[in-house]
Amino acid sequence: MFITEIRTRNFRNLADEKVEFFDGINVLTGNNAQGKTSVLEAISILGNLHSFRTRRLREVIRFGEKNSDIFGKFTRSGVEDELLIRIDGLGRRIIRSGKQVKDIAEVLGCFPVSSFSPDDIDIIKGGSLVRRRFLDKGCITLFRHFFENHRAYYKALLSRNRIIKTQGVPEDDLLKSYESVMAVSGIELTKMRRSLVNILRTSIRRKNFLENKGAIVDIKYKSGIYSEKDVAGDEDEYRRLLFDKRSIDFQRGFTTIGPHRDDFVIMIDGHPAREFASQGQKRLLAISMLLSLIEETRKAENTPVLLLDDVSSELDSKNRRELYNELSRIGGQILLTTTDSSLYEEIEIPIRIYHVETGRCTIKMERNI
Amino acid sequence: MSEVMRRLVALLRRLPGVGEKTAHRLSIFLLTSPPEYGRELARALQEAVERVRPCAVCGNLSESTPCELCADPRRDRSLLCVVERVPDLMAIEASHEFGGLYHVLHGVLDPLKGVGPAELNIEPLFSRLSGEVREVILALSASVEGETTALYLRQRLQDRGVRVSRIASGIPVGGELEYVDRGTIGRALSGRREM
Numbered sequence: 101m102f103i104t105e106i107r108t109r110n111f112r113n114l115a116d117e118k119v120e121f122f123d124g125i126n127v128l129t130g131n132n133a134q135g136k137t138s139v140l141e142a143i144s145i146l147g148n149l150h151s152f153r154t155r156r157l158r159e160v161i162r163f164g165e166k167n168s169d170i171f172g173k174f175t176r177s178g179v180e181d182e183l184l185i186r187i188d189g190l191g192r193r194i195i196r197s198g199k200q201v202k203d204i205a206e207v208l209g210c211f212p213v214s215s216f217s218p219d220d221i222d223i224i225k226g227g228s229l230v231r232r233r234f235l236d237k238g239c240i241t242l243f244r245h246f247f248e249n250h251r252a253y254y255k256a257l258l259s260r261n262r263i264i265k266t267q268g269v270p271e272d273d274l275l276k277s278y279e280s281v282m283a284v285s286g287i288e289l290t291k292m293r294r295s296l297v298n299i300l301r302t303s304i305r306r307k308n309f310l311e312n313k314g315a316i317v318d319i320k321y322k323s324g325i326y327s328e329k330d331v332a333g334d335e336d337e338y339r340r341l342l343f344d345k346r347s348i349d350f351q352r353g354f355t356t357i358g359p360h361r362d363d364f365v366i367m368i369d370g371h372p373a374r375e376f377a378s379q380g381q382k383r384l385l386a387i388s389m390l391l392s393l394i395e396e397t398r399k400a401e402n403t404p405v406l407l408l409d410d411v412s413s414e415l416d417s418k419n420r421r422e423l424y425n426e427l428s429r430i431g432g433q434i435l436l437t438t439t440d441s442s443l444y445e446e447i448e449i450p451i452r453i454y455h456v457e458t459g460r461c462t463i464k465m466e467r468n469i
Numbered sequence: 470m471s472e473v474m475r476r477l478v479a480l481l482r483r484l485p486g487v488g489e490k491t492a493h494r495l496s497i498f499l500l501t502s503p504p505e506y507g508r509e510l511a512r513a514l515q516e517a518v519e520r521v522r523p524c525a526v527c528g529n530l531s532e533s534t535p536c537e538l539c540a541d542p543r544r545d546r547s548l549l550c551v552v553e554r555v556p557d558l559m560a561i562e563a564s565h566e567f568g569g570l571y572h573v574l575h576g577v578l579d580p581l582k583g584v585g586p587a588e589l590n591i592e593p594l595f596s597r598l599s600g601e602v603r604e605v606i607l608a609l610s611a612s613v614e615g616e617t618t619a620l621y622l623r624q625r626l627q628d629r630g631v632r633v634s635r636i637a638s639g640i641p642v643g644g645e646l647e648y649v650d651r652g653t654i655g656r657a658l659s660g661r662r663e664m
């Protein structure tokens with residue numbers, strides 16, 4: 101699937117104009133604070149119904165205005181689809197091809213958009229939350245029931261935590277029902293994340309970047325249910341573990357085991373990259389992981405539009421060139437932002453370069469090979 | 470805006486699904502319609518509030534306790550169908566497929582919203598079991614909340630000598646259940662209907 105055009109109204113500092121995109125690499129260049137990231141943000145709201153920049157959607161409404169529109173056209177196997185999202189002070193309305201959508205389930209997943217910023221790929225130095233989110237961005241594209249299980253698990257987890265915190269001696273039957281939901285959906289989550297780690301493990305070995313070439317990279321999944329064993333486990337065992345942990349959990353005031361503590365370790369030549377890799381190696385490893393993830397999600401049925409916000413900024417020109425070649429080889433639609441477009445202009449891949457200035461997006465260069 | 474009108478808007482806003490805008494629209498509609506309509510509405514509301522109450526036995530809305538359903542001698546007293554809300558009961562009734570009695574919980578468990586077992590019509594359900602009830606059917610939605618509520622009820626019902634079954638939601642019982650949350654939690658949970 102790819103996005104053919106967007107049009108915004110009263111959206112941040114963007115001009116109320118139409119911007120067309122092509123099914124390949126679209127590069128948005130320009131200085132900071134000119135609106136490059138806002139273009140990506142608008143597209144991510146169309147696909148995910150929330151923004152990667154803010155939790156409060158109303159912040160996108162241009163200062164002094166009452167509401168804001170994002171309109172987008174998508175094409176999938178030659179069939180066009182339109183989506184309009186209207187944001188006002190109270191919330192958002194979704195209109196698909198002229199008809200108001202009542203249940204967001206009708207559109208969630210229809211326009212898959214996956215976005216990555218430098219924070220999202222800080223998977224070597226960052227905390228475990230960054231790594232779980234990284235995996236989840238892949239899982240949601242690759243596994244059909246990931247979203248429902250994720251939602252069920254976290255809802256049950258938060259409910260269990262609330263019960264633990266607010267009740268002196270919680271009712272056994274009540275805890276048990278939340279633990280059952282956690283066990284069922286938590287095992288599913290574990291299976292999916294674990295299988296993605298295994299997929300990435302095979303893929304990243306083929307995808308070492310320049311300086312890392314020759315280094316042996318490995319990834320190990322660490323389940324939040326079982327601290328040591330690398331096993332999928334079963335529901336009954338997990339339920340027993342939750343039961344056994346109750347007294348510890350009561351003391352600490354939260355649930356101490358489960359997929360909300362999942363993690364993975366990246367190893368380089370047998371050592372954890374976090375401690376043993378150089379700054380440069382870490383950067384390249386993160387980009388390699390991102391490329392592996394992108395390549396794997398490109399195999400999914402409904403491939404997401406990929407938004408890469410400033411992810412190449414820390415790379416030198418040699419590595420950047422390799423990244424672009426690799427992205428072009430993987431294929432699919434990509435929109436990426438950068439402050440420096442000189443390299444794109446000389447590199448021999450099909451590309452469209454836009455210049456973004458004071459909220460206006462104009463085509464600067466186009467190359468079809 | 471006058472004080473009286475402000476009060477009206479504030480009260481309308483407390484209705485489910487009614488926000489600021491709608492509350493304004495409704496109040497303006499009421500105040501620009503012929504005054505007979507407003508008076509008639511107020512009378513109907515007052516009468517309904519005073520005469521219609523949840524049935525002390527099953528929680529259904531009725532002018533009498535026990536309600537018409539609970540009092541009906543033709544209904545099968547060995548079957549008890551547990552639903553979330555009154556509209557679910559009405560939907561099942563409209564299908565004419567079920568001849569037993571009902572029990573309305575008036576919600577589902579949701580600790581994040583402060584709804585625990587004590588906030589729901591749950592304890593009265595257990596006091597009904599001493600009688601002729603042989604089977605309890607849980608007709609709750611497939612949301613995470615519905616699912617956990619069903620699990621909780623099953624645990625508390627299992628050593629009471631009654632059969633507990635679960636109607637797979639999404640599969641309507643003749644008619645259509647009115648689901649508050651239509652999101653399902655997927656195959657992982659929905660595969661587990663037999664309780």
Ligand SMILES: [Zn+2]
Binds near residue numbers: 528539
């Ligand atoms: Zn009754």
